Amino acid sequence: MTQGIRLRRTHMVADTIRVPGGTEVVLAGWVQRRRDLGGIIFVDLRDRTGLVQLVFDRERGTPAAVMEAADHLRNEYVVAVRGEVVARAPHTVNPKIATGEIEVVVADLDVLNAAKHPPFPIEDGIDVEEPVRLRYRYLDLRRPQMQQMLRLRHQAYRFLRRFLDDHGFLEVETPILTKSTPEGARDYLVPSRLQPGSFYALPQSPQLFKQLLMVAGVERYYQIARCFRDEDLRADRQPEFTQLDIEQSFMDMDEFLHLMEEMVAGLFREVAGIEVATPFPRLPYREAMERYGSDKPDLRFELPLADVADAVRGTEFRVFQDVLARGGVIKALVAPGCAGYSRKQIDELIQFVAPFGLKGLAPVAVEEGGFRSPVAKFLGDERLRAIAERAGAQPGDLVLIGAADRQVVLPALGALRNKLGHDLGLIDTSQFRFVWITDFPLLSYDEEEGRWVAEHHPFTMPRWEDVPLLDTDPGAVRAQAYDMVLNGYEIGGGSMRIYRRDIQEKMFTALGFSREEAYDKFGFLLDAFEYGTPPHGGIAFGLDRIIMILGGGQSLRDCIAFPKTSSGADLMVGAPSPVNREQLDILRIQVRQPEPTAPKA
Incomplete structure (x- = not known):
């Protein structure tokens, strides 16, 4: 085994099908499998672009020392090889791989690292329990299917950035350590060492910051944002997730929805070769519920x-x-x-x-x-x-x-x-049926809390004609809110926002906040509304969910590099985990252990 890299890679595996026969190449990657036919050794070499067959054959020029080294190769060894690209004999062509018409006759071999026998085969279609895959996620990600999912995600991000850049949107980062606010899912809290007894919250979304960017005159903002929600998990939920966050000023709802349709249709066309008809149909919330029993109906x-x-x-x-x-x-x-x-x-x-x-x-x-x-x-x-x-x-x-x-x-x-x-x-699983769900109720009554709560969030603009009902009949108020639904999944949701202080205060009153409570939680927003806030609105797309659908996955865990289990655990690194007493003391935190469960009689 060499120290460092002796052979410098010149081509990726996929490039070998485009070089003329007789070309010398240096390839690097992992041993997928090795076959010894008695004097001739075949090795399938894998990199992130595909597989190619290597041939070690003394009669075709492979030196004896290289033959001896090849005899010791095993699955998942990391190697670099120098060799000549040649056409395979017609009867040995492998139509199952892209490089099946060529092979590389090896003249030199550099064994860069050995490998233990992996706990499961590094190939698609394996029957392995998910906890094992997640424990060895770095091996699971080597599989071609998972590599393709990561490429798909990269290509989607690249298209979305280009589209929004071309339409005048600016990518702006917003804080990860922020303020805990009521409503919605539970926050993940982060203790402050410098201000004992106080906590940051990880953002459930950049909602307030993107609205303040509209106040700041940015006008068109986007961000591929990491978000966090401490909630029970399902196949299409993760405690940390990625969303495409978008906000704009001076654009009415119809204009904005048409722009988002154009973006999503372009994404499906460029990344997956899927043509999507626009405009998308619109279905009022009440009609969706009465007709399909769901506000995210599968219209296939x-x-x-x-x-x-x-x-x-x-x-x-x-x-x-x-x-x-x-x-x-x-x-x-x-x-x-x-x-x-x-x-x-x-x-x-x-x-x-x-x-x-x-x-x-x-x-x-x-x-x-x-x-x-x-x-x-x-x-x-x-x-x-x-x-x-x-x-x-x-x-x-x-x-x-x-x-x-x-x-x-x-x-x-x-x-x-x-x-x-x-x-x-x-x-029909070949179909992609989009629909906008609109006219959601602004509020719903929570029997347990005995008050009205926001269906989306407290910053959603009511329909103008319904604003007076906030004082008299809150349950009848319709929101200027919209969800983009695809094949039974909500892939994006947003609304036009409240941008006037008087309406925002009326909303907080409907939610049962006193004036003091509202100002304590959201005073910075109310103050900002007094300095010339433009009409604005936006949307957040669940990128994990979109990639899952585009890639044909069954779970969000199929399209996230390092996901959590259904209990929120990372089996690979062992998170969450206890911390030592010194760390807790610095933060002035005392942990109360759960009460022991009494043994059954």
Whole structure:
């Protein structure tokens, strides 16, 4: 093994298919596999651009010392080689790799480092438990699929920066150590050594700073920003994440949304070769919920929810009548071709919606010439026919009826709609269906806290005609807010912002803040609004989620170099971890250990 690098690389592996035969090249990378055919040794060399076959053959000029060194190579050894690019014999061409028509006959070998046998093969399609992959993430990232995901991410960032630069946006960094504010998810807190008892917060977003940049006259800002939220994790959530943060002044909502459509369509075209039609359709929040049971509907398949309350009103079925009497809703969802579902299969669907608070489903099998349902004796064929017509059911379909309060039925049936779409193969996975969801409620009432809370954040501008309702009917106020949704994922969300102090104070009052509380938390913003703040608005795109979709990943962990587990742990470095008493003493922090759990009897 040499000290340092003796052979200086001249080409990447992918470059070898573009050089003339007979060209001498120096390549460097990792040994993917080694095959000894008795006198001839073949090695697949891997770098981040691909694989190429190396040939060690004394009859073709490989020196004896190089043959001996090649005999000791093992998977994941790091090597550099000097050799001649030659065409493979026709019967040895490998169509599975880009360099399959050529090989490199090696004249010199530099073994730069040995390697232990890896805990899993460095190749795609491996069946390895995710904790093992995350423990050895530096090895997992060597796999071609993961390398491609990192390249995809780089290409996306490069395009987005270029697009925004071309449209007059400035990239401005905002603080990571900032002020903890109420509303939204929990903050990650950072203790201050110089000001004991005080804490910074890691930003959940650069929201306030980008608004202050509008006050500062920047007019068009963007940032690829790291953000942090201390919340429960899912496949599409991480405690630290990256968003493309954008804010602009003097542009109305329609103009801004069209610009964002142009940017996203350009991103998909350049990075993935996917043509996206613009403009994107717009769907008001209320319509999205009533029709699809979700404010991020997957439009790659239809299956709308149908309101069947009128069809069952006045029946003897007590469950339906009780729901209608208290102002609830009765919705139906069609499961195409599922009229033959067994009782067990229907029970599984009922169990699926139970966690949403929906206590049951009334199934109606639509058959040629009639219906089969446990509620048939209460409704009769005429009402069942009306239900089937409202739901758009055909013979052979199964109609599933849910009855409860609106906030229970809609999300429950919306989730069931998605499940049926996947289970029944109704989704065309080659499609990319975008939609803007607009006209969100500005506020919602939190029963536990006994007050109104912001649906997006407290700085969202109400629709102008709804501003007076902040004083009289806060729940009726619509927001100038918008989410970009793609295939059932929210990939971006934003709003036009409040830019006048009087409206911002009215908003804080609606949220239950006293004047003193509002000024204590947001006085710097209220003061800034008195110095000539332009109308402005913006959006934040979840870049991790967008890359996941573009790269065909199933989890955000597939597209982040060093992700956390579902419990927020980094298995590779062992974070989070305890710190020593001296560190805590410097920060004047005392840790209270959790109470020990009593043993079970």
